[in-house]
Amino acid sequence: SDLLDNRKQRILNSIRNSEELRGGAIExxxxxxxxxxxxxxxxxxxxxxGYSEIERERLILxxxxxxxxxxxxxxNNETIHFEQ
Numbered sequence: 001s002d003l004l005d006n007r008k009q010r011i012l013n014s015i016r017n018s019e020e021l022r023g024g025a026i027e028x029x030x031x032x033x034x035x036x037x038x039x040x041x042x043x044x045x046x047x048x049x050g051y052s053e054i055e056r057e058r059l060i061l062x063x064x065x066x067x068x069x070x071x072x073x074x075x076n077n078e079t080i081h082f083e084q
Contacts, residue, residue: 011082018079025072032065 039061043054 014082015079018075018082021075022072022079025068025075029065029068029072032061032068036061036065 036058039054039058043051043058046054
C-alpha cells in the first residue's frame with residue numbers, strides 16, 4: 001500500500017510539475033505574441049526606413065513563438081504519455 005501511495009504521489013507531483021511548465025510556456029507564448037504584435041506595428045511605421053532589419057527581428061520573433069508552441073506541445077505530450 002505504501003508503494004502504491006508513493007507511486008500515486010509521484011504521478012501527481014509529475015502532473016503538477018507538467019502543468020506548471022505548461023502554464024509557464026503559455027505565459028511565454030502570450031508575451032512573445034504581444035511582442036510580435038508590437039514589432040509588426042513598428043514595422044508598419046518604419047517600413048520606409050530600412051525594412052530589412054525590422055523584418056529580420058520579426059522573423060526571429062515568429063521563430064521564437066513557434067519554438068515556444070512546440071515546447072508547449074512536447075510538455076503536454078509528456079504529461080499525456082506519463083498519465084498513460
